Amino acid sequence: MMSLSAKAELFEFCAQATSEIQIECDSISTGKDQPGESSLVRCGPALIELLSRQASQIYVYYQELRSTNFSTIKLPPEIRSLTLKRLDDIISIAYSKFYAFIFKDLPICWRQLYTDAAILKFCFKLLGSTCILGHALNDRSASSKQFDETGNGLTELVKILDLTLILAGAAGEKRGRKWIHRALELLDVAWRETQPPTDQMAFERPSKRKKLEGAPDSVPASDGTQIESLFSKAEPFTPPVKHPIRHVNHVSMEEFQAHMDNPQDSNLGPEPLVIRGAIDNWPALTTNPWNKPSYLLSRTFDGRRLVPIEIGRSYVDEGWGQKIVAFGEFLREYIDPSLKGQGSFGEETTVASENEPIAYLAQHPLFTQLPALRNDILIPDYCYTAPPPHPTDPGIDQPELDEPLLNAWFGPPGTITPLHNDPYHNILTQVVGRKYLRLYSPLDTERMRARGKENGVEMGNTSLMDVGVVEGWDAMPESEEDQPSEEDFAAFEKVPFLDCILEPGDALYIPIGWWHYVRGLSVSFSVSFWWN
Numbered sequence: 368m369m370s371l372s373a374k375a376e377l378f379e380f381c382a383q384a385t386s387e388i389q390i391e392c393d394s395i396s397t398g399k400d401q402p403g404e405s406s407l408v409r410c411g412p413a414l415i416e417l418l419s420r421q422a423s424q425i426y427v428y429y430q431e432l433r434s435t436n437f438s439t440i441k442l443p444p445e446i447r448s449l450t451l452k453r454l455d456d457i458i459s460i461a462y463s464k465f466y467a468f469i470f471k472d473l474p475i476c477w478r479q480l481y482t483d484a485a486i487l488k489f490c491f492k493l494l495g496s497t498c499i500l501g502h503a504l505n506d507r508s509a510s511s512k513q514f515d516e517t518g519n520g521l522t523e524l525v526k527i528l529d530l531t532l533i534l535a536g537a538a539g540e541k542r543g544r545k546w547i548h549r550a551l552e553l554l555d556v557a558w559r560e561t562q563p564p565t566d567q568m569a570f571e572r573p574s575k576r577k578k579l580e581g582a583p584d585s586v587p588a589s590d591g592t593q594i595e596s597l598f599s600k601a602e603p604f605t606p607p608v609k610h611p612i613r614h615v616n617h618v619s620m621e622e623f624q625a626h627m628d629n630p631q632d633s634n635l636g637p638e639p640l641v642i643r644g645a646i647d648n649w650p651a652l653t654t655n656p657w658n659k660p661s662y663l664l665s666r667t668f669d670g671r672r673l674v675p676i677e678i679g680r681s682y683v684d685e686g687w688g689q690k691i692v693a694f695g696e697f698l699r700e701y702i703d704p705s706l707k708g709q710g711s712f713g714e715e716t717t718v719a720s721e722n723e724p725i726a727y728l729a730q731h732p733l734f735t736q737l738p739a740l741r742n743d744i745l746i747p748d749y750c751y752t753a754p755p756p757h758p759t760d761p762g763i764d765q766p767e768l769d770e771p772l773l774n775a776w777f778g779p780p781g782t783i784t785p786l787h788n789d790p791y792h793n794i795l796t797q798v799v800g801r802k803y804l805r806l807y808s809p810l811d812t813e814r815m816r817a818r819g820k821e822n823g824v825e826m827g828n829t830s831l832m833d834v835g836v837v838e839g840w841d842a843m844p845e846s847e848e849d850q851p852s853e854e855d856f857a858a859f860e861k862v863p864f865l866d867c868i869l870e871p872g873d874a875l876y877i878p879i880g881w882w883h884y885v886r887g888l889s890v891s892f893s894v895s896f897w898w899n
């Protein structure tokens with residue numbers, strides 16, 4: 368018996384979801400679903416009824432399409448437009464509630480309402496997409512043009528689900544994040560089934576391309592085979608390391624625990640430590656190399672997946688902002704301008720000019736959003752040790768985590784995370800490129816000139832002192848309120864510090880409470896692991 372194609376499996380997956388949403392809404396409306404059993408109850412009967420009607424109608428379309436062998440259903444433009452408007456209205460109403468609460472206090476009903484409406488929108492858009500209509504679902508020979516770039520195309524389908532992951536956290540036990548990951552996985556396989564074999568090989572197996580040992584990146588081999596390009600290693604500016612952090616080669620968990628348990632200064636607690644070669648065995652540095660643009664694109668729907676980025680040198684600078692962009696756009700516009708207008712990666716990468724705006728994918732739970740990349744990294748064993756509490760302020764200690772918190776940090780040269788401290792112990796791992804870090808002891812917290820509340824946001828973990836300005840590496844930011852005086856700068860220059868440059872494969876242990884300043888020297892991709 369022939370197995371279902373990914374297109375057919377995705378079709379049935381969506382049909383089931385629309386049916387489930389309708390049944391759940393109807394159970395709430397009729398009182399069969401007792402209060403508390405469904406988080407949608409708190410959204411009110413009007414919205415639940417509106418969601419139910421859209422689910423019911425979309426499910427009818429799925430049944431009609433199945434009964435006509437996936438070839439004859441036509442949706443009148445006015446009906447299609449009205450259904451989409453109703454779903455967008457529900458999404459808009461749910462999203463408006465996000466601004467009425469701090470996210471942690473947001474009632475989950477509004478996140479689930481957003482998620483279910485977005486799932487219905489995805490399912491409805493899929494019905495109108497040429498990747499479903501016009502041919503049998505088990506036909507694996509369809510042209511890639513069937514994934515068109517119109518409003519019904521692949522890019523729009525990916526956008527709907529990615530916004531749900533980023534904005535709403537894809538809430539819901541029966542569907543939610545798990546459903547969206549599966550839908551994207553099926554969509555990805557269905558898309559790849561339509562790709563010409565040569566193109567598919569180029570993206571699925573970048574590590575199998577021909578390489579020449581010792582040859583420069585991005586040049587043709589003697590037989591004409593293109594050697595795959597890597598991100599540029601160019602460093603526009605490299606600060607000197609003045610007080611190196613102690614570094615060791617890969618150490619065991621027991622040795623690391625001993626480092627934390629036996630500090631030189633009991634009042635200070637364990638000091639920072641650079642561990643060389645700590646992550647050399649990660650797929651991200653070996654078989655699935657993150658330093659190749661083509662590999663990252665192959666794991667993001669050829670760059671269609673969306674990511675939230677920060678625009679500006681530092682989050683404390685005037686004019687700093689945030690936006691959501693396609694991963695491919697992030698690479699082309701901010702990480703590597705040489706990729707603009709290219710369909711392949713056969714040319715040498717370059718560094719953005721000084722006039723280009725800096726963008727940073729910073730402190731984002733990328734691996735929750737993109738499980739395919741999560742498989743390329745491993746949680747360091749050091750995160751399963753028992754670290755000490757904060758050395759000077761027990762009030763900063765957080766409840767024990769069930770598992771480490773992972774965040775991605777990906778950007779071009781010149782990205783800066785200003786001097787700050789974190790409420791957890793941190794293992795910062797360097798996967799691509801190099802970063803400069805400077806650390807100050809928690810015993811010198813009073814000399815860090817911590818910020819207070821700014822525009823309603825608590826900034827007490829961030830210093831007013833700009834290390835780059837103090838050292839003369841950067842110009843004084845414009846329109847900076849409460850600017851430190853020359854006396855402040857002079858006093859700060861006398862505060863002792865430790866510093867280092869992280870190379871690919873390195874891990875830096877940053878103990879809780881230590882103030883740290885981070886500067887990207889080249890194109891850089893790091894992963895942080897917070898634990899306690």
